[in-house]
Amino acid sequence: MRIRATVAAVSGALALSALAIPAAHAAGGSSFGADATKLFAAAHPTSGKTAFSAATAADDGPYAMNVTFSDVKIAKAVTVGTTAHVATSVTYTLTHGADVDITAADFFSGAYIYKGSYDDPANFLIGDDPAKCTVTSATTASCKGNIDVYPGDGELFNSDAGLWHAGALAVAYNGQDPTSSDFDITKIGYADQGALGSTQVQRLSKLTVNAAPEPVKKGKTITVTGKLSRANWEDGKYHGYTNQSVRLQFRKKGSTTYTNVKGIKSSSTGTLKTTTKATVDGYYRFSFVGTSTTPAVNATGDYVDVK
Structure with missing residues (x-):
């Protein structure tokens, strides 16, 4: 009320x-x-x-x-x-x-x-x-x-x-x-x-991820993109959460644990983009630790098949 x-x-x-x-x-x-x-x-x-x-x-x-x-x-x-x-x-x-x-x-x-x-x-x-x-x-x-x-x-x-x-x-x-x-x-x-x-x-947060290309040859570079957004209570939409620290994480196929690969910052529109070398099959995701106004959130891992 x-x-x-x-x-x-x-x-x-x-x-x-x-x-x-x-x-x-x-x-x-x-x-x-x-x-x-x-x-x-x-x-x-x-x-x-x-x-x-x-x-x-x-x-x-x-x-x-x-x-x-x-x-x-x-x-x-x-x-x-x-x-x-x-x-x-x-x-x-x-x-x-x-x-x-x-x-x-x-x-x-x-x-x-x-x-x-x-x-x-x-x-x-x-x-x-x-x-x-x-x-x-x-x-x-x-x-x-x-x-x-x-x-x-x-x-x-x-x-x-x-x-x-x-x-x-x-x-x-x-x-x-x-x-x-x-x-x-x-x-x-x-x-x-x-x-x-x-x-x-x-304000509820959302996080997406996409790793490409897939499949990829071993040792080749993949590009990982996504977006960090959060609820806007005034217009009822989700907008990019800008200039926030986000971690790229990797989970090897068959494992249950993600490990940190590198840290990046969200852009002025909340978008995320970075690169890394593919060595083994596994899942890539972005992870946000949260702030006092916005909760932590993990993207659903995107699987990359390494040939």
């Missing part, structure tokens, strides 16, 4: 308008992801004030609920292409006060990731559905959910690639229906905590 547009939409009306949004979920609908995005945006205005955590009944806002989060576990990297939906699992521990009923039908919690600072994040992603929390004691629960990413829906800019931080939130409606004329926002609880972990959100 892209928070840039959401912040602009809800930061003015802040808590009241944001809490009026989740009516569908309070009534048993499935709008958790969209609702949680608006809640988070309202709680994190660009001023840096965390409105919900500071709210009191006198503020005409939700109260700060006695819920904290810990032991968040998320994948080291989340690799995202141009169109396919990506879901990555997150687990965490939820700790709550005795006055909080986490088994209530209108209590929801979920983990999220955000880009930039916690007070003023540049982007925010959460799961479509709330996490499933299993009670482990009178005041704790073990929770598991997903972070869902839809690159085809414009949720990511290329500048979003890199380090993201993990957090978690919870909301308790306590029987309140935001669509009712009797709705009392001060009876709704909200908790939100950031800086609980981190992950790298990366």
Whole structure:
């Protein structure tokens, strides 16, 4: 869920308008992801004030609920292409006060990731559905959910690639229906905590290879070409990854191990080209070790028959 547009939409009306949004979920609908995005945006205005955590009944806002989060576990990297939906699992521990009923039908919690600072994040992603929390004691629960990413829906800019931080939130409606004329926002609880972990959100990479001529006479030179590209989240296509170090590797027929032959750099369009002498039958491939914004990738080996 892209928070840039959401912040602009809800930061003015802040808590009241944001809490009026989740009516569908309070009534048993499935709008958790969209609702949680608006809640988070309202709680994190660009001023840096965390409105919900500071709210009191006198503020005409939700109260700060006695819920904290810990032991968040998320994948080291989340690799995202141009169109396919990506879901990555997150687990965490939820700790709550005795006055909080986490088994209530209108209590929801979920983990999220955000880009930039916690007070003023540049982007925010959460799961479509709330996490499933299993009670482990009178005041704790073990929770598991997903972070869902839809690159085809414009949720990511290329500048979003890199380090993201993990957090978690919870909301308790306590029987309140935001669509009712009797709705009392001060009876709704909200908790939100950031800086609980981190992950790298990366642009999916692709790598090709072609070795020619084939077959080739022993001792003759072959030319190996290919291309290193990565997902562009802004136009939904793959573009060459320029000026990157790539290794040419060789695996002898009958072996399972590739060895380095030489290192080269990708061109201004991501293309690769180098030469080497053919001595025995085997497979040639290019290998890219990856960067913080782009994952490692190996091309599928191209077989060369040496006569």
